[in-house]
Amino acid sequence: MNNLPGLGMLKSRHSPSKIFVYFAVGIFIFLSGLAWLIYMEAIVPAEARNSFSFYGVKHPVNFSGKLDQLYWIIILIMVFAISPLLIAINLSFGKAYYLYEKGIVTENGGQLKTILFEDIEDLGLFSSGNSFNPNNIAFRNRKEGRWEIMTARNRHIFKAIDLIISHHQVLYTAKVLKEIQIGNGIVFNYISDSIPGKSFLNLPPKEITVYKHHLVINEVQLRIEDVSHFSTDNNRISLYSKENDIAFDTSLMGFFSSKSFIAVLHGLIKTSGAL
Incomplete structure (x- = not known):
């Protein structure tokens, strides 16, 4: 393999x-x-x-x-x-995960399941045990609906988390930007009040829909050109308007695929500023 x-x-x-x-x-x-x-x-x-x-x-x-x-x-x-x-x-006993350049193969009782990084829509992190840093990672494709969770019991979990996040950011972001450029909207999910542990994965998420020229947050439109910058300080992600007002703010831990969202948003803001 x-x-x-x-x-x-x-x-x-x-x-x-x-x-x-x-x-x-x-x-x-x-x-x-x-x-x-x-x-x-x-x-x-x-x-x-x-x-x-x-x-x-x-x-x-x-x-x-x-x-x-x-x-x-x-x-x-x-x-x-x-x-x-x-x-x-x-x-x-438990699942084994094989991390490849373009996807993940999960082995469970002799059965193999494959998911490409570009098809992972929701990617979440959470902590367990005495760890202050996230030591569990969950991912899913929304059509399947079921979360796949790689826990702290797996060897070299932090290496796995870094690899999955970095590869997902590159491959999923590239796919999303292509979809946005042809006029499609891409939905990112988040939990506004995340709680410790994996139970937050079962909470109903809120949505941010990203288009080429605007975002839809809680049914309110925010034009990309009106977003001056964003920050990820204090484990929160915040979007600021040109008047330096906070247009959106939520917990970074509760934002699924946050690295990819930031990369997409950065690309759209940069493109909007160049127009």
Whole structure:
């Protein structure tokens, strides 16, 4: 799968990490070995014997208490050893993502699904866990409707996020500008009051429709030539009129495909200023 027709060269592969599995297996083996030694009476409480033997060599022990109590403790330890192992194994299963020059191939249970960067209309970022920076990325084509989510469990997630955003910005922007130039309107979605976590993906979005000479925001038209500039400070995206009034403002995290929207808007403002 290093090269696929129509997708170009494979850039990277991202699947759930196996590191926690290896750690859990190591702990499980260690505690299982300890339990086996006790079961084989290589280690017994001092109450039952003042020394333990290992391959015929006797050594003093420091355990005290009843034998059955020690067994119950080992059983409890084994429960704690098995639990993270099962959790780790469960977390290690999941979708694998192959990132190519022109698109993404998702592998899930042997089934492959392909989406081109230029066909991704909504691209969203959100944080999970203790991360302050976005460590999850979601994307979709609106005709299909269903979000594909690459989570923080995937290896090298930040590399994947950077690659997807940069390739999408170039390829989707080029496609959008061609559509706009022939008179079509392109819809960008946003959530005005985004909330942490992926639940914001299920909220009904608002729309900005971009045309060659104007924007339609909440059914209100804003001419491109009346937009002097825009900013993305403090995790917000703001459009300013020539009077330096804010014509539009919303959270950058809640704006889908924000990088592509900014690139499109920058191109239209530049073209409008040159006319």
